[in-house]
Amino acid sequence: MLKQGGKTGNRGPSTKGKVMIDTVNGQERVRKWPRKRTGKLKAITKQQNNWFLQANWATKYITSLEMNAAMDAVAGTPMLPRDILLMNFAGRLFSYTSETGKVIYPMASVISVSQSLDIIGSQPGSMLIRGPSVWETAPAPSGNMGASAASVLPRPAFDWSDGSRLDGHQCAITSAAISAPTVLNGVTLARSATAVSQRLCAAIYAVNALGYAGALLAQGAIITAPAGLGTVDLPFADPVIFNEPTPIWIGIAELDGLAVRQPQLSYNRVIRFFSQKTSVLPDPAPAQQTAAATWNNWWTY
Amino acid sequence: MAKVTAPALSFGASGSIAKTAVYSKWKGVPYVRQHVVPSNPQTAAQQATRTLFAELREMWKLAPQILQGPWNAFAKGRPFTGMNKFVGENIRVILGDANFNDFIGSPGAGGGIAPEAFAVAPTANAGELELTFTTPEVPDDWTLVAAQYALFEDQEPGGIFTGPLLASEIAAAPYTVTVDDLTSDIVYQVAGWLKYTKPNGLTAYSVGITRQGTPA
Numbered sequence: 206m207l208k209q210g211g212k213t214g215n216r217g218p219s220t221k222g223k224v225m226i227d228t229v230n231g232q233e234r235v236r237k238w239p240r241k242r243t244g245k246l247k248a249i250t251k252q253q254n255n256w257f258l259q260a261n262w263a264t265k266y267i268t269s270l271e272m273n274a275a276m277d278a279v280a281g282t283p284m285l286p287r288d289i290l291l292m293n294f295a296g297r298l299f300s301y302t303s304e305t306g307k308v309i310y311p312m313a314s315v316i317s318v319s320q321s322l323d324i325i326g327s328q329p330g331s332m333l334i335r336g337p338s339v340w341e342t343a344p345a346p347s348g349n350m351g352a353s354a355a356s357v358l359p360r361p362a363f364d365w366s367d368g369s370r371l372d373g374h375q376c377a378i379t380s381a382a383i384s385a386p387t388v389l390n391g392v393t394l395a396r397s398a399t400a401v402s403q404r405l406c407a408a409i410y411a412v413n414a415l416g417y418a419g420a421l422l423a424q425g426a427i428i429t430a431p432a433g434l435g436t437v438d439l440p441f442a443d444p445v446i447f448n449e450p451t452p453i454w455i456g457i458a459e460l461d462g463l464a465v466r467q468p469q470l471s472y473n474r475v476i477r478f479f480s481q482k483t484s485v486l487p488d489p490a491p492a493q494q495t496a497a498a499t500w501n502n503w504w505t506y
Numbered sequence: 507m508a509k510v511t512a513p514a515l516s517f518g519a520s521g522s523i524a525k526t527a528v529y530s531k532w533k534g535v536p537y538v539r540q541h542v543v544p545s546n547p548q549t550a551a552q553q554a555t556r557t558l559f560a561e562l563r564e565m566w567k568l569a570p571q572i573l574q575g576p577w578n579a580f581a582k583g584r585p586f587t588g589m590n591k592f593v594g595e596n597i598r599v600i601l602g603d604a605n606f607n608d609f610i611g612s613p614g615a616g617g618g619i620a621p622e623a624f625a626v627a628p629t630a631n632a633g634e635l636e637l638t639f640t641t642p643e644v645p646d647d648w649t650l651v652a653a654q655y656a657l658f659e660d661q662e663p664g665g666i667f668t669g670p671l672l673a674s675e676i677a678a679a680p681y682t683v684t685v686d687d688l689t690s691d692i693v694y695q696v697a698g699w700l701k702y703t704k705p706n707g708l709t710a711y712s713v714g715i716t717r718q719g720t721p722a
Contacts, residue, residue, distance in 0.1 A: 230581035
């Protein structure tokens, strides 16, 4: 007797405290007589009732794949497949395992986990790396398609390399600093008698937040040079203009073998020598630095 | 209202007393309630519901056993009949519509899985419709017994139901059948569902899918 009374209708006194005996799914049950509802249903109650009604109907139309998975999940339990499906629709099911061992995660679970990870990084394309203490967002890729990730000593530094530029070869790199507004035309490489590679390429990079090579500023073509003692000019495709003092990284790729020595920056056609130890450009005196450079192997493609 | 447990003069009683209390029994449960006179406002909405209610009752009476089966199976063990469910669910979705496109042929019972697809199309012959079921992957140890269907001429709800109301089943694959002897150029409502036997021997029905078709 669920019908609500009309404006003038009256279904009699309260039945509170009485006992109801009925049969559900073939099982006889005894329960307290349902409390008579006073007044109209609240809007939220109507909404929930309607949702429940629609959700139950929706469970009848699901695919056999989902139904089979739900049946597997509740096998041997007092739950019905419909219960699993309703939990799924309500977003209260994190996962369930089918008889084959496959773990099925509803989309609601995926969204919940994703929203939690958004706390660390929410920009599309973000990557997560484990930092010294917590998970952090890795720097966004700065290169073109084909860029590969690399880890730089001392770890856990992490940055991207533009793999499409230096053609997959060992690249030695060192830091430098542009001390005055200037225009860089390229890099001049001074090589020893034991230099082997006959194909060389140079590039310069901006310094990223971690202090390592970041965005590619300029790169030259692969230059063919004889092995052994001598200097090799590695010009950039376009001069790089610096309007203020700027730290940079210099990268040299020897495509045939290793024997890199001191790089030199070519300023407006004037060769200036550079010592990696000081990380400061020397005076524009043509005296060649003799201190050996210490190279960090940056990345291998 | 109160459910009685044999107070004085009430054991097995039925009827009203002094226009104040009404004793009766429903589904075997005796109860007593206050005597009331229904308000019966006879609004347009009430009349529309009543006429559709009557039409669906008439459909139930004309429905073959194949159409009644899923509803009776759903009502088994519950305090309502298959007819109650048939009328109640179809009133909910059809009231206010101009046709029976939302007709529910089967409520689904026992967890039956719906067909992957159900298609209705006219054939080249006059007065024929071809019904095609695409069956789903049947759970382990379940048996697909038959693909069942019911069809009737579409009409505007709220009038007097004009039959016939036909129903039949396809007992084996391929689950395709051609229904003939229909009236050409008349829209038919066709509901299709599947019948299974579960490992415990119980019967399950899938929910019905309703399509429309017009014979050539």
